Amino acid sequence: xxxxxxxxxxxEMGAIHSSEHAEHAARPYSPIFxxxxxxxxxxxxxxxxxxxxxxxxxxxxxxxxxxxxxVSSEGMSEVAEVLELTPAYVKGVVTFYTxxxxxxxxxxxxxxxxxxxxxxxxxxxxxxxLLKETGCGELGVASPDNRFQVIxxxxxxxxxxxxxxxxxxxxxESVTPETVPALLASLS
Amino acid sequence: xxxxxTPHERESLVLSKYFGDQDAIxxxxxxxxxxxxxxxxALKMEPAEIVNVVKASGLRGRGGAGFPTGMKWSFMKPxxxxxxxxxxxxxxxxxxTFKDREIMxxxxxxxxxxCAIGAYAIGAEVAYVYIRGEYTEPLDKMNAACREAYDxxxxxxNAMGTGxxxxxxxxxxxxxxxxxxxxxxxxxxxxxxxNPRIKPPFPAVAGLFGQPTxxxxxxxxxxxxxxxxxxxxxxxxLGRADNPKSTGTKLFSVCGNIQRPGNYEVTLGFPFKDFLYxxxxxxxxxxxxxxxIPGGISVPIQSREEAENSPMDYxxxxxxxxxLGSGGVIVIDDAQxxxxxxxxxxxxxxxxxxxxxxxxxxxxxxxxxxxxxxxAGEGSHEDLDTLLEIAENMTGKTICVLSxxxxxxVVSGLQKFRGDFEALIKKTKVHMVPAxxx
Numbered sequence: 181x182x183x184x185x186x187x188x189x190x191x192e193m194g195a196i197h198s199s200e201h202a203e204h205a206a207r208p209y210s211p212i213f214x215x216x217x218x219x220x221x222x223x224x225x226x227x228x229x230x231x232x233x234x235x236x237x238x239x240x241x242x243x244x245x246x247x248x249x250x251v252s253s254e255g256m257s258e259v260a261e262v263l264e265l266t267p268a269y270v271k272g273v274v275t276f277y278t279x280x281x282x283x284x285x286x287x288x289x290x291x292x293x294x295x296x297x298x299x300x301x302x303x304x305x306x307x308x309x310l311l312k313e314t315g316c317g318e319l320g321v322a323s324p325d326n327r328f329q330v331i332x333x334x335x336x337x338x339x340x341x342x343x344x345x346x347x348x349x350x351x352x353e354s355v356t357p358e359t360v361p362a363l364l365a366s367l368s
Numbered sequence: 369x370x371x372x373x374t375p376h377e378r379e380s381l382v383l384s385k386y387f388g389d390q391d392a393i394x395x396x397x398x399x400x401x402x403x404x405x406x407x408x409x410a411l412k413m414e415p416a417e418i419v420n421v422v423k424a425s426g427l428r429g430r431g432g433a434g435f436p437t438g439m440k441w442s443f444m445k446p447x448x449x450x451x452x453x454x455x456x457x458x459x460x461x462x463x464x465t466f467k468d469r470e471i472m473x474x475x476x477x478x479x480x481x482x483c484a485i486g487a488y489a490i491g492a493e494v495a496y497v498y499i500r501g502e503y504t505e506p507l508d509k510m511n512a513a514c515r516e517a518y519d520x521x522x523x524x525x526n527a528m529g530t531g532x533x534x535x536x537x538x539x540x541x542x543x544x545x546x547x548x549x550x551x552x553x554x555x556x557x558x559x560x561x562x563n564p565r566i567k568p569p570f571p572a573v574a575g576l577f578g579q580p581t582x583x584x585x586x587x588x589x590x591x592x593x594x595x596x597x598x599x600x601x602x603x604x605x606l607g608r609a610d611n612p613k614s615t616g617t618k619l620f621s622v623c624g625n626i627q628r629p630g631n632y633e634v635t636l637g638f639p640f641k642d643f644l645y646x647x648x649x650x651x652x653x654x655x656x657x658x659x660x661i662p663g664g665i666s667v668p669i670q671s672r673e674e675a676e677n678s679p680m681d682y683x684x685x686x687x688x689x690x691x692l693g694s695g696g697v698i699v700i701d702d703a704q705x706x707x708x709x710x711x712x713x714x715x716x717x718x719x720x721x722x723x724x725x726x727x728x729x730x731x732x733x734x735x736x737x738x739x740x741x742x743x744a745g746e747g748s749h750e751d752l753d754t755l756l757e758i759a760e761n762m763t764g765k766t767i768c769v770l771s772x773x774x775x776x777x778v779v780s781g782l783q784k785f786r787g788d789f790e791a792l793i794k795k796t797k798v799h800m801v802p803a804x805x806x
Contacts, residue, residue: 229494229537231451231577237559238542242501263559276561276722279501279543295463296665296712297623297698334545334716335463336502339623339696340630351504 209254212247213262219243223262233263237273241280250281278333286322286329288367290314291346292355294332297339302356306343307332309357313364328364376632376647380606382617383590384633387474393509395516398477404522406593410485411530415446418489422592424600426607426615431457431548431585432664432694434682437592443572444490444580452492453576455557455583456483458499458506459541459548462664463716464696467619468586470631472499472506475590476513482589484523484534485596490582493533498553500541510538545720549768550583551575552722563722564768585694587619607681608637614681618695622648625655625701636681643680644699655701659785663693665713666773668780689780706788710781711739717774728771731762735778747793752782 212219223243227236240263244255256270263270274280281289290310294303307330311317314328322329338344341353347367355363375381386392392401410418423438444452456479460468472479479497487495499507514536517523527534539557541547547556551565554576575581595603607615614636620643623629627649634643644650644657651657660675661667668690670678678688685692700709718732735758741747759775766772782789 229535232558234559235557235577238540238556241542242540265559273559273561277501277542277544279541294712295716296709297464297696299712300624300698300700300704300709333502334719335461337460337466337469337500339464339466339698340621341466342623342629346502346504349504351502 209248209252209258211258212243213240213258218247220262234265236263237265237270238277241270241274245280250284287327288329288347290328290330291333291336292330293334293336293338293344295335297335298342298344301342303343305357306345306355306360309360310364313360327367378638378642378647379633380617380635381633382594383471383475383478383587383619384631387470387631389474392475393473393477393513395477395513395520398475402597403477404481404528406596407481407484407522408528409596410488411528411532411534415489415491418485418596421600422489422595425595425603426600426612427588427591427595427603428614428682429585430587430591430618430695432462432666434692437584437588440572440582440584441486441490443570444492444582446491448580451494451577451579452490453579453581454483454487454490454492454495455550455553455576455581456486456495456497456586456589457548457550457553457583458497458503458510458586459553460503460586460694461500461545461548462666462694462696463713464621464623464661464664464698465694466621466623467631467695469503469506471586471590471619472503472510476506476509477517478590478593479510479586480513480517480523480536482592483536484527485592486582486584486589487534487536488532490580492582494535494537496537496539496557496576498539498541498547498557500547501543507538507540514538544722545716546722546768546770549770552768553583554581561722563724564770566767591616606635608635608679608684611637611679611681611683613683618680618692620680620695620697622697622699624697624699625652625657625704626650626699627652634680637684638680640678640680640684641676644675644697648699651699651701655703657699658702658704659700659706659781661690661698661700661777662695663691664696665698665716666769666776667691667693668776669710669784671784689784705743706781706785707739707792708743710777711736711743713777714739714774717770721770721774725766725771727762727765728774731758731771732774734758735762735774739778742789742792745792745794747789749790749793751793752786752789756782 226239240259244251257267260267260270292307310330315323316330320331336344343355344353391397419441427437428434483495525533544562546552547562549564552562556562571581604615617633617635619631619633621631657672660670670690674688678684682692714736718736721728721732723729738751755778759779762771762775
């Protein structure tokens, strides 16, 4: 969680830098939950499953991210309005969960597990190979061509298939430093 | 278990029988294998009867705490006029554990059946399956299986033609280890930050949406159809004869420095030594096991000798210095820097702390800083005492046990492998006495 460690003991795992994506951020937000909006019917159907509108918050935020690639403040405001919450409340929830992008990310957002079980099996070598082969150089920083961005994540729950990673929504197992070039070449 | 290796002859395949079998994933294939027979039977029984069968089977929670499932279900009072809920905990994120993922990938209908039976048994019409957001393939498989089950009339307002209502809904998490804690999971499902709640009230009194709720792990729920099909006595008979408190089969996920990592299903009480050397193939060539964490990273670290003496059940692990936990076996060999791995575990907990409780927020972060300092060769002997002092302040003092879980590898590591820490402390810190000013 982004607010986990205290400010006195900051433990960065690759903060996501957004400055290079200013032009993306500046693109006007197109609503998805207005009358006739692209995801409105799906959200309405989903809300029938829960006794409160608030319970639709995580699913609605996922829809925003699926459509826009990240969760902007405009996205949070739209979700707040449709679920009858305040934008501040929605932001409080968004900032708790690591999978909602609060900034635009590169085309291929790569999350590598480096928690202990993967760590004892060489996950750090996979991270280094990725940083080198993508040209990112540093965790959290987009590659010069803005195609790749690599961060470390905590346990992906595939410890028997080291090293697992995610490229956007795609889950890939058993990555080794040797298979990194082929993996990157397979990404358009 | 079938994937990625072929099952070992000493495994007992109940839950994992169809892992790796593509045909078992869809509804037609699942029905061919006897799927939904138990639900059909259950919906004709009284809910209390089902609870009694599960009680008699001795089934205990497979998520980590090992609470008797039938007893948990019996806390849900029928006829209280309130809506009841079942939550299936599929937020598997305990490092070392990857069994629920395989259950959902290969046998999604088994989980839907288990959820439907569980919901009916506790008087709930709705079951939510909370799956962690990173599990994209299990999410796809579960969503597809739910659609099939609704289309076939297995779920819905006339479940299997009985006129009874059973809904199973999949809910996607968004990246937070703490949401595997049951009260944090309920908050997350309600659309809140995943902060654990103070207990009491317990979920069976006031849980999801303030209503009586039961939370069960994936593996617990998928065992239920087998118990209804084969009988409580059959299930209670699986396990070591001299320990009736641990019954049935259990999936163990094995990872780290070992020949054949993967998921294995054995009856509880199986000798851990045979498991490690025979089923999993033993250490990598030229290596020996140094430390073993048998139940996910939150349980105490075992020395090799302790591990080799353990029967693999709730009591067997406790008698040998650790806990069964979630069954995530992490193996660390003599080529590893154990202190570095303990530091990495602490960093995990620091990252995942929800930061509500001071002891946890500060304790996890300071533990990490001190351990990383020691690994960097800049630690002092005093640091070891400080670590234990912090651990003491982190144990039993917070809303949930994440804080305790961070202290556990530190304390057990220092107890059993103190020499590894000391070897990294190159110089003894000299106390500077301030000079007297004349």
